[in-house]
Amino acid sequence: MGRDRGNAGQPEPPDRMKLDPEVFLKRQGIKRLLKALDAKEGTARFVGGAVRDLLLDVPHEDLDLATTHAPDDVMRRLEAKGIKAVPTGLDHGTITAVSSGTVVEVTTLRSDVSTDGRRATVAFTGDWREDAGRRDFTINALYADPYSGELFDYFGGLDDLASRTVRFIGEPLQRIAEDHLRILRYFRFHARYGHGDPDPHALEACTARANDLMALSRERIADELLKLFALEDPRPTVRLMLERGIFEPVIPEIEDIGRLETLVEAERAAGIEADPLRRFAALLPQEPQTAERIAARLKLSNKAKKRIAAAADPSLGADPRALAYRLGPESAIDRLLLAGRPEDAAGIMGWKPPRLPIGGGDLIARGVPQGPEVARTLRRIEDAWESAGFPKGSEFEQLVDAALR
Numbered sequence: 001m002g003r004d005r006g007n008a009g010q011p012e013p014p015d016r017m018k019l020d021p022e023v024f025l026k027r028q029g030i031k032r033l034l035k036a037l038d039a040k041e042g043t044a045r046f047v048g049g050a051v052r053d054l055l056l057d058v059p060h061e062d063l064d065l066a067t068t069h070a071p072d073d074v075m076r077r078l079e080a081k082g083i084k085a086v087p088t089g090l091d092h093g094t095i096t097a098v099s100s101g102t103v104v105e106v107t108t109l110r111s112d113v114s115t116d117g118r119r120a121t122v123a124f125t126g127d128w129r130e131d132a133g134r135r136d137f138t139i140n141a142l143y144a145d146p147y148s149g150e151l152f153d154y155f156g157g158l159d160d161l162a163s164r165t166v167r168f169i170g171e172p173l174q175r176i177a178e179d180h181l182r183i184l185r186y187f188r189f190h191a192r193y194g195h196g197d198p199d200p201h202a203l204e205a206c207t208a209r210a211n212d213l214m215a216l217s218r219e220r221i222a223d224e225l226l227k228l229f230a231l232e233d234p235r236p237t238v239r240l241m242l243e244r245g246i247f248e249p250v251i252p253e254i255e256d257i258g259r260l261e262t263l264v265e266a267e268r269a270a271g272i273e274a275d276p277l278r279r280f281a282a283l284l285p286q287e288p289q290t291a292e293r294i295a296a297r298l299k300l301s302n303k304a305k306k307r308i309a310a311a312a313d314p315s316l317g318a319d320p321r322a323l324a325y326r327l328g329p330e331s332a333i334d335r336l337l338l339a340g341r342p343e344d345a346a347g348i349m350g351w352k353p354p355r356l357p358i359g360g361g362d363l364i365a366r367g368v369p370q371g372p373e374v375a376r377t378l379r380r381i382e383d384a385w386e387s388a389g390f391p392k393g394s395e396f397e398q399l400v401d402a403a404l405r
Contacts, residue, residue, distance in 0.1 A: 018149040019054050024063065025146070029083075029100030033065075034146050036081040037106070043068045044106075045128075045143040045152065052139050055161055056193075064105045066143060068126045071095060071108050078106075092122055110134060112178065129154045136175060136182050137189060138167050164195035172205030180212040183246065184224040191228055191237035198240070207244045214249045221250055222298035229276035235264055238283070253294055254283045262340045270342035272349065277304055278334045281311035288312045307331055311338060320344040322386050325353040354390050356382050358400060366404060377403055 024030055024046055037044045044067040053060035067074060071087075074095045078085035084098035093108035109131035110122040125131060132141040138157035144150065151158065155169045166189045168175045168182075176182050183206045190198050213221060228234050239257050241247060247254040259282040267274055284291040291312035295305040310331040316339055317323050324332035329348055336345035358381060360374045368377050380403045385391065388399065 017151055019051065019144055019151065021144070021146055021149040023054055024050070027063070027102050029098075029102040030063075030104070030146075032081065033078075033083060033097055033099040033102075033104060033106075036077045036083055037065070037067055037069060037074070038077075039146050042145075044146060046146055047143045048135075048140050051142045051144045051151070052157075052161065052193075054144075055142070055158075062105070063102070064107065065097075065146075066107055066109055066128075066131060068109055070124055074106055074108065093124055128152060133169060135169060136179070136185060138169055139189075139193065141169060161193075164193055165199055166190045166194045166202065167199045168202050168205070172202050173209065176205055176209045176212065180209070180216050181220055181224060183209060183213060184221065184228070187237050187241055187246065188224060188228040188231070191231050191234050203240075203244070206246065210244070210246050211249045213246075218250070218298045222300060226276040226280065229279040230274060232274065233264060234279070235260060251283075251294060251298075253285055253290065257283065259283070259286075259338055263338055266337040266340050266342040266345065268342075270337065270346040270349075272333065272337065272342075272345060275334075277307055278311060278337065281308045281334065282338055284308065284312055286312050286314050307334065311335060314339065316341075319386075319389070320348050321351060321353075321390070324348045324351060325386055325390070329353065356385065357392070357396055363404075366400075368404070 025034075034040075034044060039045075044065050046064065047066040048064045050060050050063050069077065071090050071093050075085045075087065078095065078097055078099075086096040086098070088094055088096045088105075089107075093110055095106045097104045097106050108124045109126060109128060111125045111127070111130045112122055112134050122134075128143065132143070132152075132154040135141040138155045138160045140157070141153075141155055142157045142161075143152040145152075156167075160167050166186060168186070186202055186206050228237065235257060238260060242254065242257060260279060263279060263282045264274075281291065284294055288309040292305050292309035295308045300308070307330065310327055311334040313335070316335060320332060320336060320341075323335065326332075327335070329351060332348060333345045336342075336348075356378070358378070360378060363374050363377055364370055368374050381400055384399045384403060385396065388395070391399070
């Protein structure tokens, strides 16, 4: 039996002792990869998210393998079989294998030598339980034999998965001290997998150590938060994080979730897919410069900063298409949804703003003197054209004639 709980005595229902390995084996290149690792000898197991999500019957694209082979040996074995091997994290034992187009992260079993909250120094091991013990949550430390589907559970992850409880492996404060990002990961995993109240020990530890987030790079914080905001309904978890002061050390400007509440309902009413940047903007002050500064603090891209700044401006105007013409459809949809106008947002989905059918050269040919007057005239024509609903043909020519009089 593969399940090692450490607190024997409670038999496991047979249907939870195995999973169907064909779900993984049917992927292009997987059997070839497993053969290269001699997985039939017990040297490799599927691990983590793919196992967890298959047990929950939810989609999961990423595939991870844990192996007893040392990293250099993994590289050698893959290359010998013509499988592309990329040393993406060699110091931490991770090789990215590309087998017939399928990408798999292959990581040697590890134990932590030292940690400082931001990074870890690891040693490689052949002990599966030791590898499981350095992972964050019990539901992430499930392993599956790639051929039989037998499950290996060293810390009660199957029980926690059944009850939808997100629980740290071991002492929560210690796990957070090892990697401060686990605070945010805890809330993200609770938002996605948890049912009911969060594990009290985990919640108290995250609350007590929230200031540890200040030691992390802002890029890691942003990445984790955007993953949270991308979930179907992050509102209860975001509300809990606000109540517990989790945002305070890094984004103290987040003070309420009222606009996020409005936004999620508007997205659903409009049938528009959730967008993490839009949802992040909903939590920030309605002041473009402030919102842009926060986005810059989190090292977001220039494009993301501009979009968040645009979303922080609540002004709309009467015509949604005119708003989309001025801002671009994406930012117009952001503002309309944030304002609780799902019908207007849905109405401009897929709409492509037209191009002004006249240019400066055309105006000069019609007698407008070269220089500033050309730009002023173009602006008058564009404003009239936008107000009239972007007419074409003769209607547009009438607007031009009126502007030239």
